[in-house]
Structure formats: C-alpha cells, structure tokens
Amino acid sequence: MILGVATMGWRNVENNLGSLPPAQRKIAEYMLKNKLESIFLTALQLGKNAGSSEASVIRMASNLGFSSFPDFIKSLQEEAKDQLSTLGRLQTHKLQPQTGGLIARVINSDLEQAKESLSTVDDETIKKLAAKICASDAIYIVGLRSTRTLAVYMEYYLSWFFTNVQLPTTDTMGNHLVAAPHNSIVIGISYPRYTRQTVECITLAKKRKFFTAAITDSPFSPLAKAADMCIVSPCAHIAHIDSLLIPIGLINTLLIQVAEQLGPKALKRLEELERNWTDSSVYC
Known part of the structure; x- marks a missing residue:
C-alpha cells in the first residue's frame, strides 16, 4: 500500500463532488477510491474504468476549474510526487507509461519542468x-x-x-x-x-x-x-x-x-x- 498521495487536489474533488452532474460524480467517486492508479490513466481509460465516458471526464476537469484534463491530472501527479515517500515515488514511477529511451525520459522530465519554471x-x-x-x-x-x-x-x-x-x-x-x-x-x-x-x-x-x-x-x-x-x-x-x-x-x-x-x-x-x-x- 502506498501512503501519502497529495490531499489538496483531492480536497478540490471532494469539495465539489455534490455539485457535479451524475456522470461526472461517478468518475470523481471512482478516482477517490483509486487515487494512485487514476492519476496515471488517460481520459478514455478513466471514463471506461468508471463506467462513464471520455467526454464526461473532460467536462469534469473543466468543472473543477482546470483548462484541460491533462492540466487536472498533472496537478494531481505533481502534488503526489511532492508528498510521497521515496518508496512511494519509485512505485508510482513504475505505474507511469514508459515511452522513449531511458535517458530521453529522464532528461525530458527535467526539461518540461524547466520550461514551465521560466x-x-x-x-x-x-x-x-x-x-x-x-x-x-x-x-x-x-x-x-x-x-x-x-x-x-x-x-x-x-x-x-x-x-x-x-x-x-x-x-x-x-x-x-x-x-x-x-x-x-x-x-x-x-x-x-x-x-x-x-x-x-x-x-x-x-x-x-x-x-x-x-x-x-x-x-x-x-x-x-x-x-x-x-x-x-x-x-x-x-x-x-x-x-x-x-x-x-x-x-x-x-x-x-x-x-x-x-x-x-x-x-x-x-x-x-x-x-x-x-x-x-x-x-x-
């Protein structure tokens, strides 16, 4: 079991749970029950796993105040990384999709954050x-x-x-x-x-x-x-x-x-x- 997944993003989901339409609430409830796994799913996968649709996932992210679904998921991922133990970080890393070469993945991770920090x-x-x-x-x-x-x-x-x-x-x-x-x-x-x-x-x-x-x-x-x-x-x-x-x-x-x-x-x-x-x- 991995403990320490970030609470701020999840608190946003919890606080707005009652105001979401039924299809979106179903997705949010699935995410709250499967916090670690859900932050590494695509909108299509998340909708399917929650018994809803990709379109509802995207609308849910918008209703929670995010400009896009990737921004929503990324915020949860970054908060999780800040608070997870080293063991949790390594376990989380293994759950992420692994694309490209080993060196490219590591360097690109730094470069993406460097661009955002400018x-x-x-x-x-x-x-x-x-x-x-x-x-x-x-x-x-x-x-x-x-x-x-x-x-x-x-x-x-x-x-x-x-x-x-x-x-x-x-x-x-x-x-x-x-x-x-x-x-x-x-x-x-x-x-x-x-x-x-x-x-x-x-x-x-x-x-x-x-x-x-x-x-x-x-x-x-x-x-x-x-x-x-x-x-x-x-x-x-x-x-x-x-x-x-x-x-x-x-x-x-x-x-x-x-x-x-x-x-x-x-x-x-x-x-x-x-x-x-x-x-x-x-x-x-």
Missing part, C-alpha cells in the same frame, strides 16, 4: 540576493540531505571571491551563529519533503537578527515562510530521486549575478586564481 523566475529577487551576498561579512549556506550537493557547489564558487563562506551542519549551526559577524547572511536550501532541521536553522538565524534567505520550490514552503526573502525554482522528482537540475540552474544565475555586481573586483580575483592554478599545475 515564467515564474523573478530576476529582481535574484539581483537583490546577490547584492546581499556581496555586502555581507560572512555567508552561511545550509543544505541537508540531497540539497547538501547544492550547498557545497554554491560554497565552492562563492569562495573564489569571499573569504568567509561557511557550510554549517545542524550540530554546528548554533556555534557558527554565536561567533558570526553581525552583518552575516544565512541561506537555506530545501525542497519537498523539506528537511525540518534546515527550517530550524533558518528560524534560529532570523531570531538572532541575521538576514536569512531561502532557495526552495514555493513561496509557501516552510523554509520560505521562515526566511526574510526567497528565490523560487521547482525541483523535479524522477522516481525516488530528487532531480536538482533546475535548482542548480537558478544557483548558477545567482553566482553569475554575484560576479557581475562585484565588477572589477571579480575580474582581479579571477586573474589571481588563474595565476595560482597555473603555478600549482592544477590542470593537465
């Missing part, structure tokens, strides 16, 4: 966060579990230009904040299912009057609510994996903006680094 990217917020980073005396980046990779990546490139970039753990976060310069920034990174300890770290930093920022998938996420500002990009879930392609693209944008705001200082530092790498024979 309309939600806020350039001004990224510029503001870059300015805050440049003006800070110390930078603390908190990323746990899979997002630790994003935190390490971000720390690596920021360390080219700043001498005080830290990657605290939950065990050392309090120690870091006690010793941190007053003009420090604490950046938390977390995606569904949201690591509780990351939210706690940001909450602690804000309580101690440090400026806090979140990199997350929604302005309504627990991390975003705890921070002073947030930049948003979705995180795709492919089977049991958190695919971080889109978040790392956002972080790349932020890192480039930091260098642009540093201006001549960034160019000078890169020249120094290049000389050091050459003298040290870093590259073959």
Whole structure:
C-alpha cells in the first residue's frame, strides 16, 4: 500500500463532488477510491474504468476549474510526487507509461519542468540576493540531505571571491551563529519533503537578527515562510530521486549575478586564481 498521495487536489474533488452532474460524480467517486492508479490513466481509460465516458471526464476537469484534463491530472501527479515517500515515488514511477529511451525520459522530465519554471523566475529577487551576498561579512549556506550537493557547489564558487563562506551542519549551526559577524547572511536550501532541521536553522538565524534567505520550490514552503526573502525554482522528482537540475540552474544565475555586481573586483580575483592554478599545475 502506498501512503501519502497529495490531499489538496483531492480536497478540490471532494469539495465539489455534490455539485457535479451524475456522470461526472461517478468518475470523481471512482478516482477517490483509486487515487494512485487514476492519476496515471488517460481520459478514455478513466471514463471506461468508471463506467462513464471520455467526454464526461473532460467536462469534469473543466468543472473543477482546470483548462484541460491533462492540466487536472498533472496537478494531481505533481502534488503526489511532492508528498510521497521515496518508496512511494519509485512505485508510482513504475505505474507511469514508459515511452522513449531511458535517458530521453529522464532528461525530458527535467526539461518540461524547466520550461514551465521560466515564467515564474523573478530576476529582481535574484539581483537583490546577490547584492546581499556581496555586502555581507560572512555567508552561511545550509543544505541537508540531497540539497547538501547544492550547498557545497554554491560554497565552492562563492569562495573564489569571499573569504568567509561557511557550510554549517545542524550540530554546528548554533556555534557558527554565536561567533558570526553581525552583518552575516544565512541561506537555506530545501525542497519537498523539506528537511525540518534546515527550517530550524533558518528560524534560529532570523531570531538572532541575521538576514536569512531561502532557495526552495514555493513561496509557501516552510523554509520560505521562515526566511526574510526567497528565490523560487521547482525541483523535479524522477522516481525516488530528487532531480536538482533546475535548482542548480537558478544557483548558477545567482553566482553569475554575484560576479557581475562585484565588477572589477571579480575580474582581479579571477586573474589571481588563474595565476595560482597555473603555478600549482592544477590542470593537465
């Protein structure tokens, strides 16, 4: 049995069940009884399984406020992916139609979500966060579990230009904040299912009057609510994996903006680094 299928989409169905015409209500009741299986059926399959018709399925999606049946089903799928356990995600992945090559399926999943995210990217917020980073005396980046990779990546490139970039753990976060310069920034990174300890770290930093920022998938996420500002990009879930392609693209944008705001200082530092790498024979 798979637990944790999303409730928001289903609540919409439940709340509107009584107002649907009989044929559409029959479909909705079938979906509520077969939540996991139904979100991977076509309109034709769903109508047939529910003892109704494809046309009634499409009209039901419209009556529930969606522009099309695919939009309706996709919303349920995405919500389910956000809340399922890793086991549930893998089981759900096996239920989906498998078309195309292995590599193409994985990459296309990321590309589809990346295209959708372009309309939600806020350039001004990224510029503001870059300015805050440049003006800070110390930078603390908190990323746990899979997002630790994003935190390490971000720390690596920021360390080219700043001498005080830290990657605290939950065990050392309090120690870091006690010793941190007053003009420090604490950046938390977390995606569904949201690591509780990351939210706690940001909450602690804000309580101690440090400026806090979140990199997350929604302005309504627990991390975003705890921070002073947030930049948003979705995180795709492919089977049991958190695919971080889109978040790392956002972080790349932020890192480039930091260098642009540093201006001549960034160019000078890169020249120094290049000389050091050459003298040290870093590259073959």
